[in-house]
Amino acid sequence: xxxxxSAEHTYIECDCDHAEHILRFTRYSGLDELDKMLTVDVxxxxxxxxxxxxxxxxxxxxxxxxGYGAFDCVLLNKKNVKRLRDLCNMHxxxxxxEEGNNGSV
Ligand SMILES: [Zn+2]
Numbered sequence: 183x184x185x186x187x188s189a190e191h192t193y194i195e196c197d198c199d200h201a202e203h204i205l206r207f208t209r210y211s212g213l214d215e216l217d218k219m220l221t222v223d224v225x226x227x228x229x230x231x232x233x234x235x236x237x238x239x240x241x242x243x244x245x246x247x248x249g250y251g252a253f254d255c256v257l258l259n260k261k262n263v264k265r266l267r268d269l270c271n272m273h274x275x276x277x278x279x280e281e282g283n284n285g286s287v
Pocket of ligand 1: 196197199200203257
């Protein structure tokens, strides 16, 4: 069984509808180490042209830090917050069932 055979993905899109602002949550089953993890994949911006990458590298070498940092955000509307809540609840219930307790952490 490959890693992808045991993966269940849930995609949550940002409210701004930008294609780079998609969160991919993955639950695994059937694997010893990963099946208790809920992973989150986020898109990391990259600089497509060589001059942009060189300029960014030079700034990095000399310790330049943007006032905004290297962050971006994903806006979750109420519907997606509920989806995230449901996903987390489902994952926690699966973990609790596996551990044999009733939700006490
Ligand atoms: Zn967005």
